[in-house]
Amino acid sequence: MTAYIVRRLFSTIVVMAVVAFVVFSLLYLTPGDPAAVIAGDIATDEDIRLIHARLGLDEPFLVQFGRWLWALLHGDLGTSIFTNLPVTQLIGQRIEPTVALTVCTLVVAIVVAIPLGVVAAAKAGTWLDRSVMAFSVLGFSVPVFVFAYVLILTFSVQLDWLPVQGYRNLRDGVWEWLRHLILPSIALGTVYVALIARMTRASMLDVLSQDYIRTAAAKGLAPGQVLIGHALKNAAIPIMTIIGMGIALLISGAIVTETVFALPGIGRLTVDAILRRDYPIIQGVILIFSAVYVLVNLLVDLSYVFFDPRIRY
Amino acid sequence: MHTNTAARISIKRVVGATVIAIAMTLTAPSVWAQAQKVLKFIPQADLRILDPITTTAYITRNHGYMIYDTLFATDAKFQVQPQMVDKYELSSDKLTYTFTLRDGLKFHDGQPVRSADCIASVERWAKRDALGQKMAEVTESWKAVNDKTFTLKLKRPFPLALEALAKPSSNVPFIMPERIAKTDASANITEPIGSGPFKFVKEEWVPGSKVVYVKNTDYVPRKEAPSWAAGGKVVKVDRVEWIYIPDSATAAAAINAGEVDWWEQMPPDLIPVLAKNKSIKVENIDPLGSMGLLRFNFMYPPFNNQKMRQAILYAIDQNDYVLGIAGDVKNGHPCYSYFTCGTPLASEVGAEPLKGKRDFEKAKQLIKESGYKGEKIVIISATDQPIVHSQSLLTAEMLRKLGLNVDLQAGDWGTLITRRTSKEPVDKGGWSIFHTWLVGPDVTSPAVNFALRGSGQKGWFGWPDDPKIEELRDAWFATTDAASSKKAADAVQMRAFEFVPYVPTAQFILPTAYRTNLSGVIIAPMTLMWNVEKK
Numbered sequence: 001m002t003a004y005i006v007r008r009l010f011s012t013i014v015v016m017a018v019v020a021f022v023v024f025s026l027l028y029l030t031p032g033d034p035a036a037v038i039a040g041d042i043a044t045d046e047d048i049r050l051i052h053a054r055l056g057l058d059e060p061f062l063v064q065f066g067r068w069l070w071a072l073l074h075g076d077l078g079t080s081i082f083t084n085l086p087v088t089q090l091i092g093q094r095i096e097p098t099v100a101l102t103v104c105t106l107v108v109a110i111v112v113a114i115p116l117g118v119v120a121a122a123k124a125g126t127w128l129d130r131s132v133m134a135f136s137v138l139g140f141s142v143p144v145f146v147f148a149y150v151l152i153l154t155f156s157v158q159l160d161w162l163p164v165q166g167y168r169n170l171r172d173g174v175w176e177w178l179r180h181l182i183l184p185s186i187a188l189g190t191v192y193v194a195l196i197a198r199m200t201r202a203s204m205l206d207v208l209s210q211d212y213i214r215t216a217a218a219k220g221l222a223p224g225q226v227l228i229g230h231a232l233k234n235a236a237i238p239i240m241t242i243i244g245m246g247i248a249l250l251i252s253g254a255i256v257t258e259t260v261f262a263l264p265g266i267g268r269l270t271v272d273a274i275l276r277r278d279y280p281i282i283q284g285v286i287l288i289f290s291a292v293y294v295l296v297n298l299l300v301d302l303s304y305v306f307f308d309p310r311i312r313y
Numbered sequence: 314m315h316t317n318t319a320a321r322i323s324i325k326r327v328v329g330a331t332v333i334a335i336a337m338t339l340t341a342p343s344v345w346a347q348a349q350k351v352l353k354f355i356p357q358a359d360l361r362i363l364d365p366i367t368t369t370a371y372i373t374r375n376h377g378y379m380i381y382d383t384l385f386a387t388d389a390k391f392q393v394q395p396q397m398v399d400k401y402e403l404s405s406d407k408l409t410y411t412f413t414l415r416d417g418l419k420f421h422d423g424q425p426v427r428s429a430d431c432i433a434s435v436e437r438w439a440k441r442d443a444l445g446q447k448m449a450e451v452t453e454s455w456k457a458v459n460d461k462t463f464t465l466k467l468k469r470p471f472p473l474a475l476e477a478l479a480k481p482s483s484n485v486p487f488i489m490p491e492r493i494a495k496t497d498a499s500a501n502i503t504e505p506i507g508s509g510p511f512k513f514v515k516e517e518w519v520p521g522s523k524v525v526y527v528k529n530t531d532y533v534p535r536k537e538a539p540s541w542a543a544g545g546k547v548v549k550v551d552r553v554e555w556i557y558i559p560d561s562a563t564a565a566a567a568i569n570a571g572e573v574d575w576w577e578q579m580p581p582d583l584i585p586v587l588a589k590n591k592s593i594k595v596e597n598i599d600p601l602g603s604m605g606l607l608r609f610n611f612m613y614p615p616f617n618n619q620k621m622r623q624a625i626l627y628a629i630d631q632n633d634y635v636l637g638i639a640g641d642v643k644n645g646h647p648c649y650s651y652f653t654c655g656t657p658l659a660s661e662v663g664a665e666p667l668k669g670k671r672d673f674e675k676a677k678q679l680i681k682e683s684g685y686k687g688e689k690i691v692i693i694s695a696t697d698q699p700i701v702h703s704q705s706l707l708t709a710e711m712l713r714k715l716g717l718n719v720d721l722q723a724g725d726w727g728t729l730i731t732r733r734t735s736k737e738p739v740d741k742g743g744w745s746i747f748h749t750w751l752v753g754p755d756v757t758s759p760a761v762n763f764a765l766r767g768s769g770q771k772g773w774f775g776w777p778d779d780p781k782i783e784e785l786r787d788a789w790f791a792t793t794d795a796a797s798s799k800k801a802a803d804a805v806q807m808r809a810f811e812f813v814p815y816v817p818t819a820q821f822i823l824p825t826a827y828r829t830n831l832s833g834v835i836i837a838p839m840t841l842m843w844n845v846e847k848k
């Protein structure tokens with residue numbers, strides 16, 4: 001097991017190196033020039049040339065890449081071209097809202113979706129099953145931003161129960177923190193609920209048709225025990241896989257959610273940086289996203305051991 | 314026994330302390346917020362660059378007005394008024410200005426404002442700003458007489474010296490400490506320290522989300538009433554939070570719900586929605602508005618031909634652009650002038666081709682005379698900038714009606730402003746037309762209207778080369794009184810309607826919205842936050 005983890009961590013380094021090179025190359029080739037953005041609308045060629053020279057953007061690709069890579073190896077993700085603030089500081093400012101949103105969404109999704117999927121599978125073919133599936137289709141079909149606006153209009157503008165926008169740090173009070181996350185988590189979590197509920201249902205249906213489930217029921221076990229103790233545990237591997245894959249979905253969904261609810265998270269940082277061609281931020285954020293994604297996949301793989309003792313690494 | 318009592322006391326204390334801690338956690342922020350008057354404001358854009366000298370971005374200019382002060386300022390009557398300067402005099406040969414600073418001026422780091430700070434700041438500004446560069450050409454020297462008095466010695470009389478120092482829009486000659494103003498003029502400053510009415514709270518700055526200012530309690534305002542950036546800058550709130558909300562629908566919901574007090578600029582389609590809320594006032598606080606423009610690329614056919622450019626004047630209908638940009642005729646009007654309508658130099662001299670009934674036949678005749686051979690016209694546009702994109706769509710439609718070969722290429726603003734730097738032909742990534750807009754104060758005279766230049770490769774994108782416009786501009790700089798200034802500006806405009814460096818498309822206003830518990834919002838062509846009171 002330890003050897004497997006070490007191997008995977010080493011492969012992570014290789015993946016990160018490839019990502020670093022590809023991201024840097026793509027940004028180099030993408031149309032857009034941060035110097036032109038910095039200079040503003042009222043600028044001349046000379047103004048832009050001076051900014052180019054100051055930022056080192058007029059140097060050859062390999063020189064720029066080498067300089068960035070060297071700094072990266074020393075733990076320095078660089079400095080924002082626009083704000084002059086270190087990228088690590090900017091990411092540090094933005095990490096809490098994104099982590100909070102992701103965790104809350106995951107909690108909402110898992111707490112709602114798994115019971116829905118289990119119930120739908122247990123009552124397959126009934127109105128309950130069809131209702132859960134209809135909800136899933138709706139969850140997939142309605143774009144996050146549309147659902148977000150409906151929530152804002154209903155719960156913030158009409159009922160005045162929850163805030164429209166913004167984020168409060170945990171140190172500002174637990175309730176204030178939570179209030180600002182309820183609507184974004186529901187908006188972002190709906191697609192995720194739909195995804196996990198469908199996967200849970202499908203996986204459970206597969207397991208429920210197995211002989212050992214019939215045997216467990218014939219032994220006289222309570223239906224709940226059969227469902228949770230025998231079926232759900234064996235159906236868990238595909239569900240865990242989809243939850244892991246869903247992290248990527250959450251990251252991309254968080255960009256829209258953070259924009260609509262004006263949450264100062266990593267998603268918005270990325271979009272803003274792309275629009276302004278703030279290369280160091282884009283590179284830093286994508287590297288971190290990649291690392292998180294690879295690590296989540298590793299954790300999901302490791303979790304298989306818990307659900308299925310036959311799996312060995 | 315003693316031990317048990319101590320244990321009970323300890324448990325009580327722990328429970329009590331925990332309850333108090335939880336209560337404080339849950340209530341502390343709201344109690345703190347009630348103690349302070351906090352003005353929550355949604356700015357037009359995100360503040361990214363803190364240096365108002367290296368960029369001309371209006372959001373950075375507005376930030377500049379928060380934390381910096383100026384030697385002079387222009388008031389609502391277009392008159393120059395002393396601001397940091399207490400008194401000044403001009404020598405009889407009109408070659409030497411002597412300025413004396415007001416008492417009590419202090420930077421946010423506690424240091425007094427000295428002559429050396431003012432000189433270094435103005436010199437840095439003059440390296441970047443077009444009017445500043447013009448003034449630098451005639452400047453012999455800046456000298457500090459003592460800490461409060463300094464002189465500007467000119468090589469020849471320059472009647473616009475005070476207007477330059479009172480320039481209201483980008484770039485504004487803000488005063489910074491000498492050690493900061495010594496920064497290379499192409500590098501951004503990193504210490505936002507001024508002597509203005511607000512202090513920047515760098516620790517709370519979250520780029521892309523929030524900017525925080527607090528009242529500068531050491532600031533000594535002038536006694537006069539505020540008028541644009543002139544007069545007394547009396548701060549009536551303790552703290553200002555700029556909360557950047559990129560999504561318009563969310564911003565509208567936030568002000569509707571009372572989560573923010575003031576929304577600087579809203580899209581025209583949301584104006585009726587907000588106007589329905591009696592707790593919100595939708596108002597035009599910008600007396601000059603903004604000017605839309607259509608810029609040609611002078612390097613390649615077809616717009617390197619004067620007749621092609623003149624043809625556009627006959628076909629373009631500013632009324633369409635007003636509606637396209639502002640959504641309602643109440644929020645804009647045609648302006649047939651190269652200078653902001655409503656300002657002293659504005660006139661309709663030479664504007665006949667642009668106003669009146671549109672004459673497509675005349676336009677087609679000019680196109681024919683120009684020898685147009687069906688060359689592709691590439692309009693570059695930005696869909697994330699509605700003001701740019703609405704103009705681009707209208708222009709594309711109008712050019713197609715004229716039978717021209719049009720290719721509208723829409724991307725984002727970042728791509729547009731990069732692509733317009735290209736001097737390649739259209740088949741190699743170049744362009745033929747782009748649109749943008751400028752705020753009213755940036756188009757009031759030949760001194761500040763940088764699009765109205767004929768300086769070729771040294772000039773703004775499009776690079777029109779016309780020595781005659783440059784000559785007429787120099788003649789305008791040499792005027793010494795209002796009447797001759799107006800006459801010289803008319804001559805510049807006459808030439809502009811002949812040469813057509815760009816086409817003015819509309820004058821429009823983007824109204825502001827604020828909650829009715831605010832009062833004292835200053836009517837000015839830039840957003841100013843002193844004098845604003847929150848009840």
